[in-house]
Amino acid sequence: xxxxxxxxxxxxxxGHVPDKETGSRAVPIYQTTSYVFKDTDExxxxxxxxxxxxxxxxxxxxTIATLEQRLASLDGGVSCVACSSGMAAMHLVVTAICxxxxxxxxxxxMYGANINLLQHxxxxxxxxxxxxxxxxxxxxxxxxxxxxxxxxxxxxxxPGLDVMNVPEVAKICKKKNVPLAIDATFNTPFLMKPxxxxxxxxIHSLTKWIGGHGIAIGGAVINGGNFDWGNKEKFxxxxxxxxxxxxxxxxxxxxxxxxxxxxxxxxxxxFGPSLSPNNAFYILQGIExxxxxxxxHIENTKMMLxxxxxxxxxxxxxHPDLENHPDHKIAKKILPLGSxxxxxxxxxxxxxxxxxxIENVKLSSHLANVGDAKTLLIHPGSTTHSHLSSExxxxxxxxxxxxxxxxxxxxxxxxxxxxxxxxxxxxxxLSKRS
Amino acid sequence: MxxxxxxxxVYFSTGGLNLVNDKETLCFVHGAGQNHYSFTQQIRYFVSQxxxxxxxDFPSHGFSEGNQTTSIEEDMLWLAELLAFLKIEKATxxxxxxxxxxxxxxxxxxPELVMGLVFVxxxxxxxxxxxxxxxxxxxxxxxxxxxxTWGQDSYGSFSIxxxxxxxxxxxGNAVMKMNDPSVLSTDLKSCNLYENGKQAASKININCLAVxxxxxxxxxxKKGLQMVENIKQCDYKILECGHFLPxxxxxxxxxxxxxxxxxxx
Ligand SMILES: Cc1ncc(COP(=O)(O)O)c(C=O)c1O
Numbered sequence: 001x002x003x004x005x006x007x008x009x010x011x012x013x014x015g016h017v018p019d020k021e022t023g024s025r026a027v028p029i030y031q032t033t034s035y036v037f038k039d040t041d042e043x044x045x046x047x048x049x050x051x052x053x054x055x056x057x058x059x060x061x062x063t064i065a066t067l068e069q070r071l072a073s074l075d076g077g078v079s080c081v082a083c084s085s086g087m088a089a090m091h092l093v094v095t096a097i098c099x100x101x102x103x104x105x106x107x108x109x110m111y112g113a114n115i116n117l118l119q120h121x122x123x124x125x126x127x128x129x130x131x132x133x134x135x136x137x138x139x140x141x142x143x144x145x146x147x148x149x150x151x152x153x154x155x156x157x158x159p160g161l162d163v164m165n166v167p168e169v170a171k172i173c174k175k176k177n178v179p180l181a182i183d184a185t186f187n188t189p190f191l192m193k194p195x196x197x198x199x200x201x202x203i204h205s206l207t208k209w210i211g212g213h214g215i216a217i218g219g220a221v222i223n224g225g226n227f228d229w230g231n232k233e234k235f236x237x238x239x240x241x242x243x244x245x246x247x248x249x250x251x252x253x254x255x256x257x258x259x260x261x262x263x264x265x266x267x268x269x270x271f272g273p274s275l276s277p278n279n280a281f282y283i284l285q286g287i288e289x290x291x292x293x294x295x296x297h298i299e300n301t302k303m304m305l306x307x308x309x310x311x312x313x314x315x316x317x318x319h320p321d322l323e324n325h326p327d328h329k330i331a332k333k334i335l336p337l338g339s340x341x342x343x344x345x346x347x348x349x350x351x352x353x354x355x356x357x358i359e360n361v362k363l364s365s366h367l368a369n370v371g372d373a374k375t376l377l378i379h380p381g382s383t384t385h386s387h388l389s390s391e392x393x394x395x396x397x398x399x400x401x402x403x404x405x406x407x408x409x410x411x412x413x414x415x416x417x418x419x420x421x422x423x424x425x426x427x428x429x430l431s432k433r434s
Numbered sequence: 435m436x437x438x439x440x441x442x443x444v445y446f447s448t449g450g451l452n453l454v455n456d457k458e459t460l461c462f463v464h465g466a467g468q469n470h471y472s473f474t475q476q477i478r479y480f481v482s483q484x485x486x487x488x489x490x491d492f493p494s495h496g497f498s499e500g501n502q503t504t505s506i507e508e509d510m511l512w513l514a515e516l517l518a519f520l521k522i523e524k525a526t527x528x529x530x531x532x533x534x535x536x537x538x539x540x541x542x543x544x545p546e547l548v549m550g551l552v553f554v555x556x557x558x559x560x561x562x563x564x565x566x567x568x569x570x571x572x573x574x575x576x577x578x579x580x581x582x583t584w585g586q587d588s589y590g591s592f593s594i595x596x597x598x599x600x601x602x603x604x605x606g607n608a609v610m611k612m613n614d615p616s617v618l619s620t621d622l623k624s625c626n627l628y629e630n631g632k633q634a635a636s637k638i639n640i641n642c643l644a645v646x647x648x649x650x651x652x653x654x655x656k657k658g659l660q661m662v663e664n665i666k667q668c669d670y671k672i673l674e675c676g677h678f679l680p681x682x683x684x685x686x687x688x689x690x691x692x693x694x695x696x697x698x699x
Contacts, residue, residue, distance in 0.1 A: 003603060004583045004591035014593045014601075041483075050479040051684050052597030060598035068599035073592075078605040225608035230497070248450035252497075253478060255471040256608035260599060 007074065007190065008291050015069030029281045030062045048245050049265060059268050063277040067284050071210075071220050074189040074287070075202050078225030079260040081268060082218060082280060086185060086205025087113055088273035089219030093181050093201055094118070095271070096263045098149045099237065100126030105143040105178075107134035107153035109162040109397065112384075114154070114183065134164040135327060137172060144176045149234070151178050155194060156186035156320065156340050158370070159380070159404045160397055163320045163327035166334060170198025177234070179227045185209075185371070186340045190294040195224035197334060201259065208371025209341075212286035212293050216279035221263060225256030238262055244269070293373065293409060298338035300415075301407045307416050308345055313357075313423035315346040315401060341407040342370055347423075349430035351390070351400035355382040358403070360425035363410065363418040375408035375415050439519055442500030446470070446490035446516070449481030453488070458549070458695075459522050462489035463513065465531030465555075466625055467570075467581065467618035469496025471609045472530055475597065475684035476691070483692065488525070490516060494620075495613050502620050506532075506628040510539040514547060526550035526698065528691060530680055531653060532621055534661075535560060535628050542634035550698045552691055553644040555679045557657035558631030558664060562622045570619035575611070577618055582606040585677040587649040595682075602681055635664040643694040644670040645679065645687055652677040669694070 005013070016027045035054045037043035046055040054060050064082050072080040083089050094117070098104060106118055108131035118129040130143045134153045144151070151173050153164045166182060173180040181201035182194040188209045194202050204210055206218035229238040229251045238258050241247035244265045250258040268274060286293075305322065308314050320331035320339035331339045347353045357379070358366050364375040368384070378384070381400035385393050390400045408415070435448050447470040453459070460480050462473040470477065470489040481487050492509060493500035503509045513536060517525065526549045529537040534556025541548050570577035582603050583591065593601040610618065642665050646658035655672065662670045671690055675682035 004586075010592075017592065017594055044482060045479055048478065048482060050482055051475045051688065052595060052600070053685075054598065062598075065595075065598035069593040069595060069601055072599060072601035072604065076604055078601055078608050080599045080601070082599075225605060226611070246450060248478075252445075252447060253450060254474060255612065256605055257600065264598075 003073070003076070010070065010073045011287050011290050014073040015066035027063060027066045027281060027284050029277050031277050032061070033057050049261060057277065058272050058274045059264055061277050061280070063284075064275050064280040067275075067280040067287075068220065070284065070287055071204070072222055075184075075222045076193050076195045076224075077202065077222035079257045080220055080222045081260055081263045082206070082220045082275045083268070084219065084273040084275050085217045086183075086203065086207060086219040087117065089203040089205070089221045090114055090117060090183070092221055092263050092267040092271070092273065093203060094122060094127065094150065096259060096267055097179065097235070097238070098122075098127045101147060102127050103145050103148045104129040104150045104152060105140060105148055106131055106151070107157065107162075107164060108132060109134050109157035109160045110154050110183065111158040114152075118152075134162055134169075135330070137165070137168055140169055141172045141176070144172070144178055148176070148178050151180045152183070154183040154186065155192055155334070156342070158186060159342070159344055161318055161320055161325070161339070161342060161344060163331045163335065163339065165330045166194050166199055167197040173200070174198065177228070177231065186342060187335060188290060188294060190291050191337050191340065192335050195222070195226065200224045200227040206283045207369070209294065209297070210286060210290060211283040212290065212371065212373055213282070214369055214372035214374065216282040218275050218279050218283050221260075223257060223260045227259075229258050242266075296409050297341035297407060300409065300412045301338065301341040301343060303412045304343060304405070304407050304415070307419070308343065311423065313348055313426055315348045317343070317345045319343050343405045343407060345403055345405070346399060346401040347403055347426050349401070349426055349433065351381040353426040353429045354379040354401055354403060356425040356429045357422035358382065361418050361422040363414055364405075370404075370406040372406065373409045375410055376406040378404050380404070436497070437519070439516060440500065442493065443498070444490065444493070444500065444516070445497035446488050447477050449478040449487045451481055453486045453520065453522070457484065457486045459486040459488060459525040461513070461517065461522075461525040461527045462487065463527060463529040463533030463536050464489070464492065464495070465533050466621035467578070467610045467613060468530070469609060469612060471496070471612075472678075473528075473680055476528070476680055476688060479688050480691070486522075488517070488520065488522065494617050502617060503624070504620055505624050506535045506539050506630075509536040509624065510543060514540060514544050517547060523547070524549045526552065526695065528552040528554060529556060530554040531556060531677065532560065532625050535625060535631055538631050538634040539628075541638050542630070545639075548640065550640065550694065551638065551642040552694060553642065553658070553661065554687065555647045555650055555653055555658070555677050556644065556661065557653040558635050558661045559628060559657070560625040560653055562626045567619060567622050567626065570622055574615040574618055578607050578610040581652065582610070582678075584651040586682060587674070587676040596685060602678065606678060606681065631661070632664060635661055638665050640667070641697065642668040643690065644668055645690050646670060646672050647676055647679045648672050648674050650677045
């Protein structure tokens with residue numbers, strides 16, 4: 001990978017130098033919808049994507065472009081499109097590559113909305129998905145059919161924390177000439193860069209660790225530029241003539257960046273999931289401290305794991321850095337700096353104990369997000385999945401005693417004290433019952 | 435556009451349009467280890483300015499098959515034959531880096547084909563150091579890294595780009611990886627061998643344009659200026675960027691080429 005600067009330097013500088021006109025050191029927020037054309041020639045060239053530049057913020061914007069260029073450089077991609085959310089990023093990838101009659105192979109251990117999009121929404125448009133165990137290489141290879149156009153998975157699955165063996169899956173995809181798209185939200189490029197392990201496309205929910213402060217929803221698609229889209233029968237809308245721009249072939253005109261060009265010219269243009277320039281700015285501020293934060297997230301996670309391991313109230317504990325995790329070996333190999341800052345654990349006493357725990361912690365916030373600087377918790381059994389019986393929860397890979405913890409950047413001693421209060425309340429439920 | 439040419443499948447970009455007889459033709463000639471994607475931001479721009487554009491992938495480069503040429507003289511002959519095959523009688527040639535050597539040679543040996551010449555980040559000779567040649571033989575991907583990182587000034591290195599979301603370094607690398615691994619070393623050796631540049635330059639009798647890069651570490655500015663001095667009539671402009679000028683300063687380059695084309699009329 002060609003890089004002149006190292007990760008921390010790129011986190012601060014990629015995509016921006018001090019503004020030529022004003023000297024502004026910070027990335028200016030270009031809060032504008034549109035851009036005055038110099039002349040009709042320039043306008044035509046921009047519409048036609050003959051040269052770079054901005055014409056309308058739904059398609060591109062200078063503040064957002066800085067974010068995109070920074071993300072592309074951090075993940076080692078050739079180009080990037082930022083968008084309104086992680087889900088928008090996923091949708092952009094699927095719709096850029098697949099059409100009615102196409103097939104996707106995806107991990108069955110992914111974030112619920114990722115699964116829903118493929119299982120329930122895309123099927124309505126004739127795109128079928130076969131869900132596979134992300135670490136059963138044989139199953140993945142077998143599931144790939146002649147009409148399979150995409151293989152999709154998460155490096156660290158949400159919420160089960162299964163770790164996909166990205167380098168091995170990438171080898172299968174290469175052999176079968178199918179692009180591999182990876183949701184890298186839980187690892188961020190600081191912990192692992194899927195493209196350098198052979199993946200072709202990376203998506204991020206920027207809402208999480210990359211933005212890092214729980215203040216802006218955003219997403220991104222990063223194009224590795226390492227996939228050959230030249231098969232016109234297989235990828236007709238990327239390498240064949242496209243309705244946009246007089247029937248050009250994105251592959252012949254844009255080569256490594258063909259997918260990005262297609263996402264911009266079709267996905268951003270026609271679906272319009274644009275990020276706001278203000279949110280791009282917030283996320284850029286987050287990226288400036290990404291490595292500092294990730295180091296502390298990992299450090300705190302280690303201490304939290306030790307604490308929970310010892311704790312009487314905890315019935316089971318799951319994190320890929322623990323030796324008893326089924327994917328521990330893979331995690332050690334591809335996530336040597338640590339496997340992220342989500343921990344899941346069971347609380348003795350089941351659903352009611354979980355509820356009592358959640359209701360009695362104060363510093364840790366009970367909410368539906370991960371990757372904030374603040375410690376976050378959720379108890380699916382009493383919230384997102386409260387309508388399901390214990391058995392039904394088990395069927396979707398969850399248990400009613402399960403707590404998902406997103407370890408924040410607080411002084412971890414304070415979080416431990418906070419947890420003790422929650423555990424005490426949970427223990428009361430348990431002792432009442434026995 | 436793909437064609438069978440000299441028994442091989444050959445690709446040349448026309449910006450997505452068919453070539454039309456009564457339009458002027460611009461022929462973009464890529465550099466060492468590159469292909470038509472060096473000119474992504476020129477090709478379709480000049481097509482919509484009303485020109486025929488031919489930007490070939492030389493044999494073994496990009497989408498073109500066939501045995502790679504091993505000297506600038508062979509590059510020139512291959513190009514001249516391709517144009518004859520396409521029934522193009524005259525064109526303005528825009529060369530980048532090694533492509534400049536090819537079009538210098540063409541200007542001397544096939545002057546009847548040449549309407550105009552634009553030298554981008556070029557020189558009359560491009561000696562290549564042994565270290566880069568050795569690396570390109572033993573570890574081509576490492577050599578791509580060197581070239582791409584040497585080839586951008588700090589703007590490019592920080593992925594500063596007019597083209598929203600693009601990261602030049604990785605993109606330059608990906609373009610080079612599209613070629614067969616042996617391509618770069620063969621090209622670099624062709625550059626190293628070529629000695630006729632000075633003589634070819636001195637014989638040029640038309641108005642030329644050189645667009646040079648101030649921070650060029652591959653074909654240093656000083657060498658570009660020597661070429662300008664050796665050509666009877668050569669305007670030049672120096673842009674603040676590195677060797678991969680068509681990617682780093684596309685708008686500036688396009689405007690200069692556009693004005694030059696007007697001046698030829
Ligand atoms: C792994 C993963 N991918 C994608 C998303 C969707 O991101 P967003 O909420 O930004 O749409 C999430 C959100 O929780 C997630 O955890």
